[in-house]
Amino acid sequence: MRLAVYSRFLEHLQQQAVTTISSGAIAEGAGVSSAQVRKDLAYFGEFGTRGVGYNVEELCGHIRRILGLNQNWPTVLVGAGKLGSALALYEGFHNRGFHIVGIFDVDPDAAGNRFGSIKVLPMEHLERVIRRENVQIGIITVPAAAAQGVGELLAASGVKSILNFSSFVLNLPADIIVRHVDFSLNMEVLTFSLTYGKTKI
């Protein structure tokens, strides 16, 4: 998680034509301690020059490789409702190597719709597309009541990791990597900060 935050911060610096940065400045930008930054980066090898800092472009490229962003990641999306269609068209995915190769929905009315260049397919085609395109990532944007079934189907079809936007907490085999995006959790961080100030808890 922290590496992805460092990466985003370094990209931002690149846009502003900043060329070198200290671990302290990365720490401040990412909201962690500078000891943590040095420890995280050291974990992957030698970076930076003592007293000079890190070369932004070099470090950014290295972290992107570590995060696997120099690869293509074919992805399927299940649930072609409003959130699903918003994500299917989300420009931030494509330019980071995430390619949605299939959108699926149980609703026969949704099947046949197009989001950008991708047609919504019925669920019967899910496993075939996953196997054919060697898909390792699935995105779930179905209602809570349907999420567990979809998660199990994705896992059984060969998907290794899931980004879950439903409010249901998935219960899947331990080798499946699940990340839960909970919008209201983000709101709670705001209300906490509104009440207590910017304390980090």
Next chain:
Amino acid sequence: MRLAVYSRFLEHLQQQAVTTISSGAIAEGAGVSSAQVRKDLAYFGEFGTRGVGYNVEELCGHIRRILGLNQNWPTVLVGAGKLGSALALYEGFHNRGFHIVGIFDVDPDAAGNRFGSIKVLPMEHLERVIRRENVQIGIITVPAAAAQGVGELLAASGVKSILNFSSFVLNLPADIIVRHVDFSLNMEVLTFSLTYGKTKI
């Protein structure tokens, strides 16, 4: 952030009728150390009984109060596109006290649409609604190019905290609390885990 995660985990336990829990088990569920859990909870006063653990219902209620979830939080949403409409209808907001009292869009075609019971209004009404309803939270779901302008307008109209779904990193006065929801950042955590296993970095 961690308190919101504890809260979600404790709600999950309540659904499963679990009545007491140790700090170690909370730590495991939330993915942090048990020393961290004890430290976080101690910060807000005395909880738990040594050797017995925490009463789930009591602790959950207390954390919800700390997070301000026992209050109503009138909220405005700017950007009535696909993501905006998905969020406007997101059930997880309403049952945690987040009430969207206005949806706004620059597009005159969008204005007049209804999402659930709420009508999309033109931007000219934004400040009036914020002042009238004493809105402290704004949600931004406009394209990146429009985000900074909307953020400034929200801040100038009296909003104290912003949940930013655009890919643009907002530059606002230091007293405005901003939280950036970056979907591709979540995807990067998946690809990192696919490459390196579940290491927490």
